[in-house]
Amino acid sequence: MATFQTLPGFRDFYPEDLAKRTHIFRLWRQTAAAFGFAEYDTPVLEPLDLYRAKSGDEIEGQLFGFTDKGGREVALRPEMTPSVCRLVGARANALKRPIKWFSIAEFYRYERMQKGRGRCFYQLNADVFGEPGPEAEIELIALLVQCMRAFGLTDKDFCVRLSDRMLWFQFLGSLGLDEPRIRSLLAAVDKHERSGDDAFKGYEESFGKIDDELKRRVLGFLGIRSFGALEQALGEPGVSAAVSGRLADWRKLLDGLGAMGLGDYIQVDLGVVRGLAYYTGFVFEAFDRKGELRALAGGGRYDDLVGRLGGPELPAVGFAVGDMTFALLLEERGLSPVVSQAPDVYCILGGEAERKAAFADINRLRAAGFRVDYPMRDLGFGKQFKAAADSGAKIALIYGGDELAKGIVKMRDLVDRTERDFPASGVEAAVRGFFEGG
DSSP: OOOOOOOTTOOOOOHHHHHHHHHHHHHHHHHHHHTTOEEOOOOSEEEHHHHHHHHOGGGGGGSOEEEOTTSOEEEEOSOSHHHHHHHHHHHGGGSOSSEEEEEEEEEEOOOOOBTTBOSEEEEEEEEEESOOSTHHHHHHHHHHHHHHHTTTOOTTTEEEEEEEHHHHHHHHHHTTOOHHHHHHHHHHHHHHHHHGGGGGHHHHHHHOSOOHHHHHHHHHHHTOOSHHHHHHHTTSTTOOHHHHHTHHHHHHHHHHHHHTTOGGGEEEOTTOOOSOTTOOSEEEEEEETTSOSSOSEEEEEOTTHHHHTTSOOOOEEEEEEEHHHHHHHHHHTTOOOOOOOOOSEEEEEOSHHHHHHHHHHHHHHHHTTOOEEOOSSOOOHHHHHHHHHHHTOSEEEEEOHHHHHHTEEEEEETTTOOEEEEEGGGHHHHHHHHHTTO
16 A cells, blocks of 8 residues: 655645744744734635746746636745735835835745755745835844844844945946846845855856956955944945945834844845845845855845835835745754643543533633643543543543532642542632633
8 A cells, every 4th residue: 555755845744844834933923913014815826827927937847836727827825925026016006105004925946955955845924015115125124133033032143234236236337347247146146145255257158257346346345244344345435425324224224123122143245145136225135144055034125026016106115035944943042942731630430420510610621711621431440540641731630430529529629639628619719720820
């Protein structure tokens, strides 16, 4: 008989694994709600053209795409940004701005698997629409940092590397480069940390050997790691006034994050440009300080995308945090949630009459929010007490023949093994009193 397994890159979640995932999602939801973000969701299946419109035909190689029974070209969503732009664009005129939305959803990409990356994964996505200034970046980066701090992570564990594609375009444009050369150089910058000078091969294949002075200027800009160094670089001869003027937005962003007490989490890093060409301004990525993991999160400004996907022109900034790499970071820092699924109460049952008497109490306690378990089959008292201890419950309620005859229920504290009796009519009050310390 065939043995079936999950497909490569897909995951099963056994109860203990799902409990950890649920805990992560719960803290993410609480944090987003504290920032005033509203939750939304979209279909997992979207028209393939939605992703083509955002990323071009090359995206198809990364998708789980197919033709459905109605002859439509569709794909399992690989990301949320096109979908949320579709939603916002459809109702943009009716939505109060700024629009602050978030989602936690599953995504699918047919790509090479590696540590922290599968073919199905979950992401927290958060976006602000309708705010053109760096105030939106302040809000989103603060949310990103708090989504990690909520688990006990500190600035010793991660940082947010901040860069600016608009500034790169302005800087390279001031050096006399046209848009195709700028985009090719940004692709090289994106690869430089991993590939070194080999990253420039693509540029040289298209435009010839890179000029030594241009390469020096690009590598110098790429190496900037502080706002002071950025100010100094933008004061060099040949840099336009427009480039220098961008510093005002940088000051507002960094001052705002500093005023929130988040300055220690922010690292200016012009080597971050993010490979997605639709970004139009500030870009940022969260990284593990030890450098052992892939990027934990990434995002940036994409002011043109809502319009490109059929909606009105609307400024936007967003980020995404993936669950797989984030969970690895929590494990490596000893912060992975320990989630108990133990019942609060375990009921020890005598014969059939005692079982029927207990069922009413069990149902009332569950309706009141207590986790209650009991043996489904008739077992001896010894086996039941062992099952109660093994379950991890705090207390056992004992429904024996003697207790039923006296109109009482016995409560045993399964930690200190003390016992006390109370009237059968007062079960819920007694249990509530125990857990409230009464």
